[in-house]
Amino acid sequence: MPPPPCTTERAGGCLIPIVGPSGVGKDTLIEKARRAFGDRHDIMFVRRTITRPADAGGEDHEAVDQATFQRRLADGAFAVHWRAHGLSYGIPNSVRDHVEAGGLAVVNGSRHAMPAIARAFPVLHVVEITADPAILARRLAVRGRETAEMIAARLRRPRAGAPGLPLPTEIDNSGSPEEAAARLVALIGKLATGD
Numbered sequence: 001m002p003p004p005p006c007t008t009e010r011a012g013g014c015l016i017p018i019v020g021p022s023g024v025g026k027d028t029l030i031e032k033a034r035r036a037f038g039d040r041h042d043i044m045f046v047r048r049t050i051t052r053p054a055d056a057g058g059e060d061h062e063a064v065d066q067a068t069f070q071r072r073l074a075d076g077a078f079a080v081h082w083r084a085h086g087l088s089y090g091i092p093n094s095v096r097d098h099v100e101a102g103g104l105a106v107v108n109g110s111r112h113a114m115p116a117i118a119r120a121f122p123v124l125h126v127v128e129i130t131a132d133p134a135i136l137a138r139r140l141a142v143r144g145r146e147t148a149e150m151i152a153a154r155l156r157r158p159r160a161g162a163p164g165l166p167l168p169t170e171i172d173n174s175g176s177p178e179e180a181a182a183r184l185v186a187l188i189g190k191l192a193t194g195d
């Protein structure tokens, strides 16, 4: 019998993958939520292991080269991993330990890797960040982390459905990041207390 989905009626023990197209604002909203919750030990904001240089900008991730990533993978260091944009992404086993101990973990997830994420974290609440597609290209250009060619490739990446998973909570980030972040903070707070 699968465990019940993580809902606002069920406190604790849940992964909260934040997903959406490149440029939609996942990292921005996650960082605002992280600052809102400060050092609460029951809510973890996941530091991903990525084969992206540490000084690339954006999220605070653990930067490793591909050889190190493969070694970590072979050693069973990741609860789940995926490839995208020519990069490798790993979620450390410590995140699964935290969730299995009853905690919440917020992670910048992948729509395409959602089936693998759900196998590793059967109790989850997916949050899909949306925004007017016409503004994504401008946001990525302003961010300046990727080349124009890499941005074009990111924008061409198809949306992936995740059949069999509970419908995600959608948060529209077309307006101010503060408004969208407030909605994310409110949802995380409800999932943490189960009220």
Ligand SMILES: Nc1ncnc2c1ncn2[C@@H]1O[C@H](COP(=O)(O)OP(=O)(O)OP(=O)(O)O)[C@@H](O)[C@H]1O
Binding pocket: 020, 021, 022, 023, 024, 025, 026, 027, 028, 029, 058, 139, 140, 142, 143, 173, 174, 175, 176, 177, 178, 180
């Ligand atoms: N509501 C918003 N209004 C205007 N700019 C925004 C908003 N949200 C995020 N941005 C800006 O858009 C750019 C992309 O945001 P961010 O890096 O958070 O997106 P992302 O979804 O994490 O993208 P990726 O998946 O490529 O990492 C950043 O420069 C960020 O400052």
Ligand SMILES: O=P(O)(O)OC[C@H]1O[C@H](OP(=O)(O)O)[C@H](O)[C@@H]1O
Binding pocket: 019, 020, 021, 022, 084, 085, 087, 089, 108, 109, 110, 111, 112, 113, 157
């Ligand atoms: O298109 P999908 O599968 O949803 O996401 C693909 C990848 O792009 C984003 O990473 P980054 O922070 O932009 O490097 C996501 O976090 C995921 O790792």
